[in-house]
Amino acid sequence: METHRLNATQAVSAIRDGMLSAETLMRACLDRIAERDDAVKAWLHVDPARAIAAAREQDKRARNGQPCGPLHGLPFGVKDMIDTAVLPTTYNSPIYPDHRPAKDAACVATARASGAVLLGKTDTVEFAAFGRRAATCNPHNLAHTAGGSSSGSGAAVADFQVPFTFGTQTGGSLIRPASFNGTYALKPSWSSVSTEGAKLLSTSLDTVGWYGRAVSDLALVASAFALCAEDLEEALSMHSSLRRVRVGVCRTPQWGAIEPAGAQAFEAAAQRVRDAGATVVDITLAPVFDQMMAAHDTIIVGEGQSAFRHLQLSHAHLMHPEMARRFAPANLLPPTALREAYRHAALGRAALDALFDTVDVLLAPAAPGEAPRDLQSTGSATFNSIWTLLHVPCLAVPCTTGPQGLPVGVQLIGAEREDAKLLRVAAALAPFIDAERQ
Structure with missing residues (x-):
């Protein structure tokens, strides 16, 4: 296998065994x-x-017998709204063309302390919010979007340019690009990974996560954040039989927005895990979930107005018109709107907790269908926002190829703060869901 095509797990293993150097891997990615x-x-x-x-410094550490972390020698990319001390952080905005943060964001510092090597900053929708789109194209067809807002992060991993990357999700910005690009992604439980040093649109929604090319890659990075408390091999092992794995098939209240390619992937994934021996049950969400999308949208607007108030006052002339319109003082939400949205989200979280007493994971669409043929459209987050609002971990798995030859994935959803369990179950189910590439 060509060196740049090694996934994160394979690369770490080869480096530890002395079969590969960090410098050789970095040069292959470059x-x-x-x-x-x-x-x-x-x-x-x-x-x-x-x-x-x-x-090269990581290679010296290993040769000198110094401790090597779980991500030793791995190149990684960082969405360019997450701070890095040695590279610019521009937020893809004309307001910050030469911005140089004084220190790394918490997630970057954690990765580097775990032995990973920063390769570069990936393109993003402006501020990972609204406004200027990333220039990134879908590596499977350059006329199509890579999704967003973690556009470059998803495409770079899918195109074998780097083993893993950091992205963020406020609505569907990790999981949707994973589906469009045909790669894996983990959106951890909200607040389980520090967002310090990331430009936030919504403090109660924004979540730092990452892309990889296998569930094992996602778990490897998760181990650096103590999301996998178990030994990695143990964390990725399940029973030889899947009969005790309970999968809830959830079409969500947004099912009316599904496209034929998305429906095909969803039904194929359900059938594949059923054929593999898992217990598969249909899940219909209670009426309390019907208004979750509206609550999510209210929170984005209300918290976004606070997050960008200072730029609205100081740099309105440089703000993208879409952002300026959304966050204009004339459009401020009344306090009661946010309070009601917060309370409705809390009701949904309690109801979802009870649902996970009956299933281990939920299977749901990751995107409506294939990536749109328009670089100005990053696709719809309609199948993601509800889960982001509910603070649960989500894991994207590639599944099928649509009629335009583009990937279509699904997502597995776990109970809040049960990220390790989600990774274990996903490791067991992914080889069947992603059967076309195994």
């Missing part, structure tokens, strides 16, 4: 970027010399 990124446009900032020097 060569792939040089070959492909003029077309894919996943990256905003890459400093090859700095990246190679940092990888």
